[in-house]
Amino acid sequence: MTGQTPAAVRRERVLREAVRQGLLDPEQSLLAAFVDLDGVAATVGSLHRAFRRVLPAPASVVHAFAAKANCLVPVLRELEGHGMGCEVATAGELARALAAGFPPDRIVFDSPAKTRGELERALALGVAVNADNFQELARIDRALAGRHSLSRIGVRVNSQVGGGTIAAMSTATSTSKFGVPLADPGVRQQLLQAFRDYPWLTWIHTHAGSQGCPLDLMARGVALAVEFAEEVDAALGERRVVGIDIGGGLSVNFADDETDPTFDTYAECLRTHAPALFERGFDVVTEFGRSVLAKNGFMAAYVEYTKSAGGRPIAVTHAGVQVATRTVFAPEAWPVRIEAHHGSGRAKQGRPVRQDVAGPACFAGDLLARDRALPLLEPGDIVVVPDTGAYYFSTPFHYNSLPEPAVHGVRMRGDGRVEFTLLRAAQDPWDLPDHERRAGEVRQPVDAGACDVR
Template identity: 45%
Template sequence: MDIRMTPLEVARALQSAMERGLMGSEDTSLIIYDLDRLRSRLQEARQAFPEGTLHAVAVKANPLPAVLRRLADEHPCIGAEAASLPELELALGAGFGPERILFDSPAKTHAELRLALERGIVLNADNFQELERMAGLLGGASIGAAKLHGGIGLRVNPQVGAGAIATTSVAGQYSKFGVPVSECRDEILAAFERYSWLTGLHSHVGSQGCSLEQLCAGVRTLLDLAEEINSRLPERIRLLDIGGGLPATYRDSEPKSSLMDYAQALRQRCPELWSGRYRIATEFGRAIHANAAFAAARVEYVKTQAGVVTAVTHLGADMFLRKCYNPGDWHHDVLAVDGSGQIKAGEAVVQTIAGPLCFQGDLPARDVSLPLLEQGDAVCFRDVGAYTLSMWSRYNSRQMPAVLGMTRSEEGPRFTILRARESVEQVLRFWE
């Protein structure tokens, strides 16, 4: 199975959904999630990394409960990484046991820490002050034994350099996350000597704009620190959370490394990960979800102004926030289909795809060459499984589209509704 859904796969899936009445007249847009591709990516992760690795998929990448439940049911080594209290509850509600959840928020409150400790959820502290809070909470009789059920690690910044996208790079000399290794090595070592319940280390280099070399360098730095701590405090570090960040492929002309490629690179640079001395955790989000979904938006109007052909559709910065605000760093290939879901034929014309929101930058695709779009056609955006719907904007109070899950069978694609189209009443309740 290809990493990406091909244009033909996208069109056939949309056409099948339309034929089954799953994109009705009220559905101005629709998302279809390839559940077989999701499963394939999860299997690849399990095969690539050491046996027993906890693959805690980032909830922020795709927080749909119906998708999270499928992750929880897939395998005991598939977990969830949560960065807020609601994400934590989403993971628990989906069926992940506490030992399969990593809680990584850099701004955890006393109440959130107490909850996580009481439930035995694996925690990564962001800084020394948070460790002090945990020490106070663990001194209480009610949760004094919580460390036996979960685990507590410290997030460090490996300081291996920023990637190509500054806003998603977190391992430069400065980062809002974690404790810098080069500046605070002595303090880090002292923290492990002070807190006997501190048994893990965590780092993350960045997302999408980071090279394989940078990711491996970050893990190597983390591993060297773990080895130093264990030389002083034998077998203290038991869990190494190496984060996520593996880029996903958004253009066929720019293929990215696979999960297997990353694991093979780590085997060469960090063979100790396969020694059995550590339990490994990952936090992939984009690499698991991104290529497993596409979105279709109906074309409402097509107009020409100042020589620019503009197709006005029903998805824009409400779903493609990063793409619209920072188009130089983020990309989605687009595909033109007709009203029945078939790929449009005809001479390519340079066009701009506009979203429905009330600001000029609401342009999810600029100057793209497609067969001339018309009213009633649709534009399909590829590779939307991660950091799209999860970043939905409430600007203009537009309704979230329906999300379908697709699996394959000998009879053709089968669909389930993962999330129904949001009603106007639900949007009103949100603001109330």
């Protein structure tokens, strides 16, 4: 373990114990994923502390984990136990948040395509709702029909401050599909009128994007949202906007084990660019996802075969597009690190050799890494992919009907023991889901003549 970072040493300890206990096995468990639950607790703690340092004591803050980043119910339950809320973007994520035990008033429902039924359910439960557009605001008003709701209701504004280095992750461009575009002609006045018309509208939501978005761009987007909140209050002659949902989006460093940027750095950046967020006594909601979980998870897969093509070695592994979808389809934007290990789990040493690390899917682009310098991989070795606790193995892509891998929670006990908790069982590729089996059944037509229609 000489020369390894503390995080790499920890991964190796987990890996060796996983092999010893059979959680990784070259015949039965070819791919598995691990979530460091101790690391999750430490990361959430750092998030809470960062905002406590900059927010005035009376202010309320809810850190709502973005469920899309890791929607496994046991993981969400762990986060709820650490005092987090939950941000959801679909009915499925809402169902998972409720199953994990989040109280409705600590759940935030964001989606650009909420149905009437989804809105009615959220409002009945008291889940916070951020409307995406004027039509949705009108739909909420019809659903409320003058009734009081326990839900905090806000509207998402697009600050239009621009994009980061990854276009698909940038949500504050001039033509973004999300939110009400503040800089478009006439929109600001239309939105002010909405606050006049809807007394239940008391929050503003904004989110500039995630990976690849610089801190100052994100903070400037928040500043414009706060500025508009002050404009609403001035126009209405009362304190109407009580809270700002500033979204999430903190980028993750995928180059090494260092956490950069930190929540502390971002909180200070917000204080510089949007001081009124902290000085005016707004309640605050955040929606961090990737930055909470990414560095607290890794996956490990066996090398099945090795070969050479065009003079370049290729290692064919059991981890590919099904657990690293973004990396496979957009490798320049989403590169991952690869660590080489022996079949025992011990880190592999040796002269680096440039090689491809391929996945099992049946198309040529299924590669975790191209031309990567690593100790030469051999059949039976294990490749470890760090920083994949968010989005990767927790949101599998079922290409080629590849099965979902097992996910294990990990804790290190005081006596040095590694303790595993099953968070998701491995999917058996031979066991078809019931809903697929039932899909072949022929539905009998309804006999209209037998109905008593009045």
